[in-house]
Amino acid sequence: MERETLQGMSATINLRQRIGDLTRTALLAAQDGGALPSFEVPADVPVEQSRHAAHGDYSTPVCMGLARLLRRAPLQIAQIVAQHMPAAPSIARVDVAPPGFINFTLEPTWVASTVGAILAAGDSWGNIALGKGARVQVEFVSANPTGPITIGSARNAVIGDVLASVLTAAGYTVEREYYVNDAGSKVRNFGASIFARYGALFGVDVPFPEQGYPGAYVTDLASKARDNFGRRYLEAQDRDSAVRELGQWGIQMILETVADDLAALGVHFDTWFSERSLYDTGLFDEILAKLRAGGFVVEHDGATWFRHSDLEKDAVLIRSADVIPNPEDRPTYLASDIPYLWNKLVERKFDRAIYVWGADHHGDVPRVQAAAKALGLDVNRLVFIIYQMVTMLRGGEEIRMSKSSGEFITLRELVDEVGPDPIRFMMLTRTVDVTLDFDLDLAVEQSDRNPVYYVQYAHTRISGVLRRAMEAGWDVSSKGDLSLLTHPSELGLIRKMLAYPEVLTVAAQSLAPHHLTTYATELASAFHAFYRDCRIVSSEPDEAELTRARLVLAQAAQIVLARVLRVIGVATPDRM
RNA sequence: GCCCCAGUAGCUCAAACGGAUAGAGCGAGUGCCUUCUAAGCACAAGGUUAGAGGUUCAAUUCCUCUCUGGGGUACCA
Numbered sequence: 001m002e003r004e005t006l007q008g009m010s011a012t013i014n015l016r017q018r019i020g021d022l023t024r025t026a027l028l029a030a031q032d033g034g035a036l037p038s039f040e041v042p043a044d045v046p047v048e049q050s051r052h053a054a055h056g057d058y059s060t061p062v063c064m065g066l067a068r069l070l071r072r073a074p075l076q077i078a079q080i081v082a083q084h085m086p087a088a089p090s091i092a093r094v095d096v097a098p099p100g101f102i103n104f105t106l107e108p109t110w111v112a113s114t115v116g117a118i119l120a121a122g123d124s125w126g127n128i129a130l131g132k133g134a135r136v137q138v139e140f141v142s143a144n145p146t147g148p149i150t151i152g153s154a155r156n157a158v159i160g161d162v163l164a165s166v167l168t169a170a171g172y173t174v175e176r177e178y179y180v181n182d183a184g185s186k187v188r189n190f191g192a193s194i195f196a197r198y199g200a201l202f203g204v205d206v207p208f209p210e211q212g213y214p215g216a217y218v219t220d221l222a223s224k225a226r227d228n229f230g231r232r233y234l235e236a237q238d239r240d241s242a243v244r245e246l247g248q249w250g251i252q253m254i255l256e257t258v259a260d261d262l263a264a265l266g267v268h269f270d271t272w273f274s275e276r277s278l279y280d281t282g283l284f285d286e287i288l289a290k291l292r293a294g295g296f297v298v299e300h301d302g303a304t305w306f307r308h309s310d311l312e313k314d315a316v317l318i319r320s321a322d323v324i325p326n327p328e329d330r331p332t333y334l335a336s337d338i339p340y341l342w343n344k345l346v347e348r349k350f351d352r353a354i355y356v357w358g359a360d361h362h363g364d365v366p367r368v369q370a371a372a373k374a375l376g377l378d379v380n381r382l383v384f385i386i387y388q389m390v391t392m393l394r395g396g397e398e399i400r401m402s403k404s405s406g407e408f409i410t411l412r413e414l415v416d417e418v419g420p421d422p423i424r425f426m427m428l429t430r431t432v433d434v435t436l437d438f439d440l441d442l443a444v445e446q447s448d449r450n451p452v453y454y455v456q457y458a459h460t461r462i463s464g465v466l467r468r469a470m471e472a473g474w475d476v477s478s479k480g481d482l483s484l485l486t487h488p489s490e491l492g493l494i495r496k497m498l499a500y501p502e503v504l505t506v507a508a509q510s511l512a513p514h515h516l517t518t519y520a521t522e523l524a525s526a527f528h529a530f531y532r533d534c535r536i537v538s539s540e541p542d543e544a545e546l547t548r549a550r551l552v553l554a555q556a557a558q559i560v561l562a563r564v565l566r567v568i569g570v571a572t573p574d575r576m
Numbered sequence: 577g578c579c580c581c582a583g584u585a586g587c588u589c590a591a592a593c594g595g596a597u598a599g600a601g602c603g604a605g606u607g608c609c610u611u612c613u614a615a616g617c618a619c620a621a622g623g624u625u626a627g628a629g630g631u632u633c634a635a636u637u638c639c640u641c642u643c644u645g646g647g648g649u650a651c652c653a
Contacts, residue, residue, distance in 0.1 A: 016592090046593055054596090061595050064633065074633075099633065101596070144653060181653060189652095211652080303651080317651050334650080362580050363648045388581060389647065429601090430589060433581060435646060437588075442602095450615095451601065457615050465612045472612090506592050518590060521600075532617050539611070554612095576615065 012126055012501045013114060015090070019058050019104055020045040022088060027062075029084040036080055039069055049499065056095060056103035057495060064100040074100025111494050112485040118497060118556040126500045126563050130508055131172030137344060138164040140356035141262065142179035145251045146190040147215055149261045149411040155390050155436060157411075158427040158569075160356040161267045162513040163385065165567045170508035175350075177271040182251050183279060183336065189213065191247020195233065197222035198246065202234055221250050261412040265420045266569045278339045287339040287375070288318065296374045306338070308370035316367050334364060338371040345377050354383045354511070362386045385511055387432035393439040409440075418443050421570040425452035428517045428568060451521055455565065456573055458524035461531060462558040463574035469537045469551055476555070480548035489533040490553060496526040497560045504567075513568075520564045527557050
C-alpha cells in the first residue's frame with residue numbers, strides 16, 4: 001500500500017511510479033476477488049501524463065494490452081480494474097474512457113500540499129534512488145592532448161558532464177574521467193613539431209615532420225621550452241628521447257590549458273587517465289597474453305590481430321610489423337582500448353563504464369564489445385553514448401577544422417564569446433541521435449533570446465518577487481496555508497514541479513540528458529503562467545494568507561528550477 | 577558494397593515501454609507594461625510525421641524496401 005504521509009517520504013514523490021503501483025494493486029485485487037481471471041500481472045504498469053485535461057492528469061493503457069490475453073473487451077477490463085482501485089489521498093477520481101484507458105485525476109488539495117514537501121526537501125528534491133549507489137564511470141571528451149580543446153568537443157563535454165550529474169542525482173556513485181591519449185605516433189609527431197620550432201628559435205634548422213602540427217600554439221610551446229630548458233634538448237645526445245620528452249612535456253602543458261578551458265565551460269574531471277600507463281604497468285602485455293591464451297589473437301604477415309567471431313570479417317589490428325619504426329609506438333589505439341576496459345571493469349571495479357563517443361567512432365563499438373566478451377566480461381557493463389556530429393557554421397558557411405591543419409576554433413574562444421550557459425543549454429536541446437548545426441553568428445547575435453535565458457529569467461523573476469516581498473515586510477521564510485492554492489495556474493505549476501522526479505528517472509534510465517532542457521522550459525513556462533494569473537504579493541489586506549501561501553509556492557518553484565539548472569550545469573541568477 | 581544515425585510546421589527541433597486531439601522556439605500576424613523584471617504573456621496561422629508496404633485494437637514510434645542527408649569502413653586517434 002502506498003504511504004502518503006508527507007513526512008514519511010524520503011524526499012521525492014514519483015507519481016507515475018505511485019499510480020502504476022496503485023493500478024497493479026487493483027489488478028491483483030480484481031483477480032483475488034474473481035472479477036478477473038488469473039494471469040500474470042505485469043511488474044511495471046505503464047503510466048503516462050495525460051496530454052489533455054479531459055483525460056485527467058495521468059493515465060494507463062494497460063487494460064488494452066490485456067484484452068487479448070483475458071478475452072474481454074478492454075473497456076470492460078478497465079471498468080473492473082477501476083472498481084478495485086484502492087483509495088489514495090492523492091487521487092481525486094478514477095475514470096474509464098474508451099477504448100480502455102484508465103484516467104487519474106489528482107486531488108487538488110493534495111497537489112497543493114506537496115509544495116510543503118518540496119520546500120522541506122530543498123536541494124535534495126527530485127533525487128531518486130534508482131542507482132542504489134552503483135558505481136558508474138563516465139569517460140568523455142578524451143580529445144587528443146596534442147592541441148587545445150576545440151569547439152568540436154563541446155557537445156561531448158556537455159553530454160558527458162550532464163549525464164554524470166543526472167546519474168548522481170539518480171543515486172549512482174559517479175566518476176568523470178578523461179582518457180589521455182599520450183601514447184602512439186601522434187605524440188611522437190607532436191614532440192617532433194615542438195622540437196622543430198624549438199630548434200628554429202636557436203637558428204638550428206630541424207626539418208618539420210610530415211605529419212606535424214603547424215598550429216601557432218606549437219610555436220608558443222617551443223618558446224616556452226626555450227625559456228624553461230634553454231638549449232638542453234638541442235644538445236641532447238639522443239635526439240629520439242629528446243623529442244619524446246619534449247612531446248610528453250608538451251602534452252602536460254596542453255592538458256593544463258585543456259583543464260582550464262573545460263572548467264570555463266563548467267566541466268571538471270575526477271580522473272585524468274594516461275593511456276601510456278596501460279603499457280608502463282604491463283597491463284597491455286598481460287591482457288594480450290590473456291587474449292592469446294583464449295585463442296583470440298592471430299598473427300598474419302608479421303602483424304598481430306585481435307579476432308572474435310562477433311566481428312565477422314573484421315579484425316582489430318593490435319600490433320603492426322611495419323610502418324612505424326619505433327617498437328613502443330606500434331600498438332594501435334584500438335589495442336589500448338582493450339586493457340583500458342579491463343582496467344575500468346576489473347581493476348577499478350566500476351559496475352558500468354559509459355563511453356561518450358562521437359558518431360565518427362561508432363564503428364569501434366562492436367570491437368570493444370567483442371574484446372570485453374573475449375575477456376569474459378559482461379558486455380552490458382559497457383554503455384556507449386554515440387552522439388551525432390556538430391556542424392559549425394559561420395556566415396552560413398560550414399567551418400572545417402582539424403588540429404593537424406592548425407585551423408580550428410578553440411572551445412575557449414567560444415566560451416569567451418558566448419558564455420558557458422548558452423553553450424551547455426543549446427547542446428542539450430536535442431537528442432544525441434540528431435546532428436546539430438551550431439551557427440556561431442546566431443549563438444552570439446541571438447544569445448539573449450536563447451532558451452536558457454527564458455528559464456533563467458523565471459528563476460530571476462522569483463528572486464525579484466521575494467526581494468520585493470521582504471522589502472514590503474513579508475516574512476518570506478514563513479509557512480502558509482497551502483490549501484489556498486487553488487487557481488488552475490497554481491495547480492498547473494505544482495503539477496509540473498511534481499513531474500521533475502519522473503523526468504529525472506527517464507533521463508537517467510535512457511541516458512538522455514536532453515529531457516532536462518525540455519522540462520526546464522516547460523517548468524519556466526508554467527511559472528510565467530502563474531505569475532501572469534496570480535498576483536503573488538498582494539496589497540489587499542484580506543489576501544495576506546493567500547500571499548503567504550503564494551510566497552511558499554514561489555520559493556518551492558524556485559527550488560525545482562534551481563535543481564534542474566544545477567543538473568544541467570547552468571547558473572541560477574538572482575538578477576538579469 | 578556493407579554498417580550506424582537522421583528525415584515531423586517556412587527554419588531549428590520535442591513527443592517517456594507503441595496510446596486518445598503530434599508540441600515548443602525562431603520567423604511572419606494581432607493585442608497586453610500608472611502595483612511583484614515585457615529576457616514576459618495572450619490570441620490566431622502554420623502538418624498526408626520523406627515515400628510504399630507490413631505487424632497491432634492502436635504506429636511519428638516496431639519490421640521490410642525505396643529515396644535523401646550525415647558519419648564510419650582495420651596501423652590518425
